[in-house]
Amino acid sequence: MAFNEDSSASGHDEPWIQWFCGLKGHEMFCEVERTYIEDGFNLYGLRQCVQSFSDCLDLILDRIGPDDSDDSHLTQNACTLYGLIHARYIITAHGLDAMYNKYATKEFGTCPLIPCGGQPVLPTGLRDDLGAETVKVFCPKCQSVYHPPPVRSRSGSSGMGGSCGVDGACFGTTFPHLFLMTFSNLVPDPLLADSAYTPRVFGFRVHETARQASSAASSARQMIASRRARARDKEDKDGRSKAKKKKKRKESF
Numbered sequence: 001m002a003f004n005e006d007s008s009a010s011g012h013d014e015p016w017i018q019w020f021c022g023l024k025g026h027e028m029f030c031e032v033e034r035t036y037i038e039d040g041f042n043l044y045g046l047r048q049c050v051q052s053f054s055d056c057l058d059l060i061l062d063r064i065g066p067d068d069s070d071d072s073h074l075t076q077n078a079c080t081l082y083g084l085i086h087a088r089y090i091i092t093a094h095g096l097d098a099m100y101n102k103y104a105t106k107e108f109g110t111c112p113l114i115p116c117g118g119q120p121v122l123p124t125g126l127r128d129d130l131g132a133e134t135v136k137v138f139c140p141k142c143q144s145v146y147h148p149p150p151v152r153s154r155s156g157s158s159g160m161g162g163s164c165g166v167d168g169a170c171f172g173t174t175f176p177h178l179f180l181m182t183f184s185n186l187v188p189d190p191l192l193a194d195s196a197y198t199p200r201v202f203g204f205r206v207h208e209t210a211r212q213a214s215s216a217a218s219s220a221r222q223m224i225a226s227r228r229a230r231a232r233d234k235e236d237k238d239g240r241s242k243a244k245k246k247k248k249r250k251e252s253f
Contacts, residue, residue, distance in 0.1 A: 028123045030098040032089045083170030109149035111139035115195040122176035125168025133168040138176040141188045
């Protein structure tokens with residue numbers, strides 16, 4: 001996941017997880033419970049995903065202080081490890097509850113589509129693999145995926161590249177849909193068929209045949225331009241051929 005070296009972990013007094021979630025651009029993250037991280041079963045298979053796994057885990061759990069680990073690479077690996085743990089945690093009962101509170105306060109943002117009327121969105125990844133895609137947001141009303149909203153500033157927080165730099169694997173492809181299955185009362189009514197935007201010119205609705213006519217006219221113009229270009233090429237070729245023949249006649253005399 002994206003990491004800005006200016007956001008060094010050294011010098012902060014709060015727990016590492018609280019520091020990480022308080023960084024600018026990390027508004028979508030929730031704080032994973034310490035007991036969940038300490039359970040080795042929950043971390044199965046993650047050792048191969050990051051370098052210095054044990055040191056990263058010690059840093060996340062505050063077993064070593066930030067001053068003892070003033071290494072940007074270790075901090076970056078710890079951020080990656082936390083993101084992978086986070087993706088697993090938010091599909092547990094406690095994780096879903098934590099994300100419910102953020103969804104209720106619209107911390108994930110709202111749908112940019114006007115007919116959705118400010119429908120809260122949920123973070124999602126398009127892939128479960130690290131480095132494949134950045135995090136996106138899913139709207140349960142229009143069933144579409146969008147780029148996350150602009151990052152809201154937090155006082156005293158450090159820059160971290162914004163939400164657009166967070167890896168989608170930190171949330172995974174399962175979370176938003178499992179969330180809506182769990183909290184089915186939050187599933188909004190779908191968009192009405194007549195809610196789509198209607199283009200108008202001087203108050204009159206633009207008919208579909210107008211687009212087809214415009215497309216046909218554009219194709220006709222392209223065809224005419226192509227024919228003219230071929231005609232010019234032919235004229236140039238004929239001109240060069242005549243010039244060569246004329247030159248040969250002069251040389252023969």
